[in-house]
Amino acid sequence: MRKITINDIAKELGVSASTVSRALRDSYEISTATKKKIMAYAKQANYHPNPHAISLRERKSKTIAVVIPDISNYFFTQALYGIEQVALSNQYHVLVYQTHDQLQTEIEFFNHFQNGRVDGVLVSPANNPDRSFEHIERMSEMIPVVCFDRVEPSLQMPYVTCNDYDSSFKATEQLIKKGCKRIFFIGISDIIPVIKLRLNGYKDALKKHGMPILQEDIVMCDAAQLLAERVRWLLAKPTRPDGLVSAVERYTFTVYDVCNELQLKIPTHLRIISFSNTPYAHLLNPSLSTVVLPAGEVGKSASEILFRKINKKDTKFESSNITLNCVLTFRGSSA
Amino acid sequence: MRKITINDIAKELGVSASTVSRALRDSYEISTATKKKIMAYAKQANYHPNPHAISLRERKSKTIAVVIPDISNYFFTQALYGIEQVALSNQYHVLVYQTHDQLQTEIEFFNHFQNGRVDGVLVSPANNPDRSFEHIERMSEMIPVVCFDRVEPSLQMPYVTCNDYDSSFKATEQLIKKGCKRIFFIGISDIIPVIKLRLNGYKDALKKHGMPILQEDIVMCDAAQLLAERVRWLLAKPTRPDGLVSAVERYTFTVYDVCNELQLKIPTHLRIISFSNTPYAHLLNPSLSTVVLPAGEVGKSASEILFRKINKKDTKFESSNITLNCVLTFRGSSA
DNA sequence: CTGTTAGCGCTTTCAT
DNA sequence: ATGAAAGCGCTAACAG
Numbered sequence: 004m005r006k007i008t009i010n011d012i013a014k015e016l017g018v019s020a021s022t023v024s025r026a027l028r029d030s031y032e033i034s035t036a037t038k039k040k041i042m043a044y045a046k047q048a049n050y051h052p053n054p055h056a057i058s059l060r061e062r063k064s065k066t067i068a069v070v071i072p073d074i075s076n077y078f079f080t081q082a083l084y085g086i087e088q089v090a091l092s093n094q095y096h097v098l099v100y101q102t103h104d105q106l107q108t109e110i111e112f113f114n115h116f117q118n119g120r121v122d123g124v125l126v127s128p129a130n131n132p133d134r135s136f137e138h139i140e141r142m143s144e145m146i147p148v149v150c151f152d153r154v155e156p157s158l159q160m161p162y163v164t165c166n167d168y169d170s171s172f173k174a175t176e177q178l179i180k181k182g183c184k185r186i187f188f189i190g191i192s193d194i195i196p197v198i199k200l201r202l203n204g205y206k207d208a209l210k211k212h213g214m215p216i217l218q219e220d221i222v223m224c225d226a227a228q229l230l231a232e233r234v235r236w237l238l239a240k241p242t243r244p245d246g247l248v249s250a251v252e253r254y255t256f257t258v259y260d261v262c263n264e265l266q267l268k269i270p271t272h273l274r275i276i277s278f279s280n281t282p283y284a285h286l287l288n289p290s291l292s293t294v295v296l297p298a299g300e301v302g303k304s305a306s307e308i309l310f311r312k313i314n315k316k317d318t319k320f321e322s323s324n325i326t327l328n329c330v331l332t333f334r335g336s337s338a
Numbered sequence: 339m340r341k342i343t344i345n346d347i348a349k350e351l352g353v354s355a356s357t358v359s360r361a362l363r364d365s366y367e368i369s370t371a372t373k374k375k376i377m378a379y380a381k382q383a384n385y386h387p388n389p390h391a392i393s394l395r396e397r398k399s400k401t402i403a404v405v406i407p408d409i410s411n412y413f414f415t416q417a418l419y420g421i422e423q424v425a426l427s428n429q430y431h432v433l434v435y436q437t438h439d440q441l442q443t444e445i446e447f448f449n450h451f452q453n454g455r456v457d458g459v460l461v462s463p464a465n466n467p468d469r470s471f472e473h474i475e476r477m478s479e480m481i482p483v484v485c486f487d488r489v490e491p492s493l494q495m496p497y498v499t500c501n502d503y504d505s506s507f508k509a510t511e512q513l514i515k516k517g518c519k520r521i522f523f524i525g526i527s528d529i530i531p532v533i534k535l536r537l538n539g540y541k542d543a544l545k546k547h548g549m550p551i552l553q554e555d556i557v558m559c560d561a562a563q564l565l566a567e568r569v570r571w572l573l574a575k576p577t578r579p580d581g582l583v584s585a586v587e588r589y590t591f592t593v594y595d596v597c598n599e600l601q602l603k604i605p606t607h608l609r610i611i612s613f614s615n616t617p618y619a620h621l622l623n624p625s626l627s628t629v630v631l632p633a634g635e636v637g638k639s640a641s642e643i644l645f646r647k648i649n650k651k652d653t654k655f656e657s658s659n660i661t662l663n664c665v666l667t668f669r670g671s672s673a
Numbered sequence: 674c675t676g677t678t679a680g681c682g683c684t685t686t687c688a689t
Numbered sequence: 690a691t692g693a694a695a696g697c698g699c700t701a702a703c704a705g
Contacts (some may be wrong), residue, residue: 059394075416097435353692356694393697397696
């Protein structure tokens, strides 16, 4: 089956290409008769317009890019649900890019977005120790860009985030209430703002309750393997911690493994509460106390802001930052 | 920052557009001097070609579509890793589409793929009771299409699948070996070939061991809610089953919930083994016996076949079907 | 109501 | 070694 163009239809029906174009877009200046004839023919010939020609001509791609660290993270898959929903209702397509938390990869992706490949970008930036955001800033001068979750408030663009500080504060307090005397914290890097917020909530809760903040109780790692070693070392100490606030779901599971290995019982020897969006938290052994981010809502809000900007309904970004609330659920791991 | 084109560069440097085009593609017919000048200018001006213009002109989009039922399924996220890897190495972009197992949604997506939006499609088809595959067949007459996991061997296109029959057979035998007297099976629909294969493996294992195949022990549902009801009913019977082979990961968790609700102990009252790709199977309560599909490999193989066809290295599909092997791991839930 | 024409940004003959 | 021109498929003045 060969690809059929507007010119093929025009020739076949003895009219001009512009007539076909207008008819197919249901223009008022075409007679009902020709319109019907053309539409019928197009349908039976299974005509679909060439999207590149349209994009070139119209200067828009009807496509957005979503740049995230990792698609196998439940938070991001759920966020993608929300994004997809909004994109489809705007008749847009979605390109998905995983950075695997590598800045260089992210930069390369952004280079591809220029000159019309996409009309907008949703990004949850990669771990960025150098704090080099030129690629994001440059992009946002050309097309709308909205950050979510991993937001950089210093960047001049809208963002959607959660009450990570408060949630972490409350989570830590819960462990204290349950009797924990020494609580440690795990994350990726305090350079990542959302991790920093969770860390600060943890620290302030300790402070409020007159507990010391130990440097060795703050474990930041960008690889699960390294984290396992650090945690193993920490939990093997005679004066080991008896509580954990985890900012990273998959690291929590690493800690579960280390506890099994060291024969430490959760929650008897270690109470745990974790930021996590897995729907199976309640089925774990023991069931996991969680801080759940409203992932779908985050994706939905972020893309709504994006499309408002793409459709030029909104030009100022100052008012469009949004903060959504997490849900804390206490289960066996912190009992 | 305005978008810069090849003409802008040409004008700025006092050469023609074709010279710029040739220089940027490192053509041998351009002098080293002009080449250098043009490349330097393009770089500092942060020039990137308009992909739609190239796609229109070259008649290819450098983009593939991946159509899957559900992105929050670990099998598919892992498959996407493999796909992404191969796509990037071919300098291709990836459009992701979720059908949510709705045929109509899938058909609409496929309509968008015509006329050059994508150069190829990887698809794991939606549940399709009507068995209407015209949209896939029509597409594969225009561009390369490769199926994976949810394959339809009757379709004239290459596919990558797993040894689902054998794996299911072995899984069932394991339960029998452990002493199960009555084993039930859960899935989405036996219209889906991969589910059918797993069902047949289950049936044949029962047959081999002289166990009856009861119709009420084959539970097919396309919604977790319905499944919960059916399973609740089945497990509340006085003559309830004492074993389960689950073809669907998320349904397995539904069964865990129902067991908790009915105060049935796994594996004491019900032994379970499940097709599942969650990396946290060993952390569940009890730990879950699994049949793990080599998801990354599936994605990688399928996209390699696809790109072989896109790059015209391969025109015949007969030889390119691939079957990969699952890994069975027995844990607490079937002990 | 319909056709002619120009042009979106790029590549590629065909000249020179 | 470089430029002029045509054309990928489509839309939108402009003309009639």
